[in-house]
Amino acid sequence: MVRNVRSGVVAAALAFAVLAPAGPARADEVTLLDGIASLPVAEEVRDGYQRTAYPHWRDDDKNGCNADKDVLIAEAIEPPQVSAGCKLTGGVWWSYYDGQEIHGSGPGKIDVDHLVPLAEVHDSGGYGWTTEKRRRYANDLGSDVTLVAVSARSNRQKADKDPAEWMPAAAVHCRYIGEWVATKKRWGLAIDPAEREALLRYAADCPNTTLGYAAAQ
DSSP: OOOSBOOTTOOOBOOOOOEEEOOSOOTTEEEHHHHHHHSOBOOOOOTTOOGGGSOOSOOTTOSSSOHHHHHHHHHOSBOOEEEGGGEEESOEEEETTTTEEEEOOOTTTEEEEESSOHHHHHHTTGGGSOHHHHHHHHTOOSSSSSEEEEEHHHHHHHTTOOTTTOOOOGGGHHHHHHHHHHHHHHTTOOBOHHHHHHHHHHHTTOTTEEEEOOOOO
8 A cells, every 4th residue: 555645634646665566676775675785784783762752643744643543534535524633533554564444533542653662763863863853754745655554463462563563464575575675765774784684584575576666854
């Protein structure tokens, strides 16, 4: 699934991070294997990580909804009702991590996940970012895949794990690692040796996958 424009309260064209069958090469596309090979490899640095250092769920586009609500509205397969203060009622979502259809946006049902978790971002290069750049990552509506609506259960299971430690359902492995690599490319992040080994292992089953990304500003 690719969102070309976040719908409802947001109507801005987006930079993309797309998975597609391999075809005629375009300047903005690379194969999944080439994308993995081009990522720098470095040991992780967890020192100094605090979730509050990545200001998240902000209304940077001043549309009345925080970034997580923007994603929920955009990704709903049956749209929720949006009332004052961007309160969402009802709605239906498809959680691709675990293949679950989620009805309603109440606590414990649907979460908006940072596909590359904030702690992983910090470990992989975010430790050297300014607070402004951390905020832009944490509320990234400029990519279709940095933020994703998934079941609360799968989000809790994933936590801050990378693909060497956690993967979603087997049917979506190619999509997941493609979006993981596209996000790391977009934000100039590194991978650690175990992560690289896992990405290459899973990518071996995705020979026709390409990815595109737009570097974050």
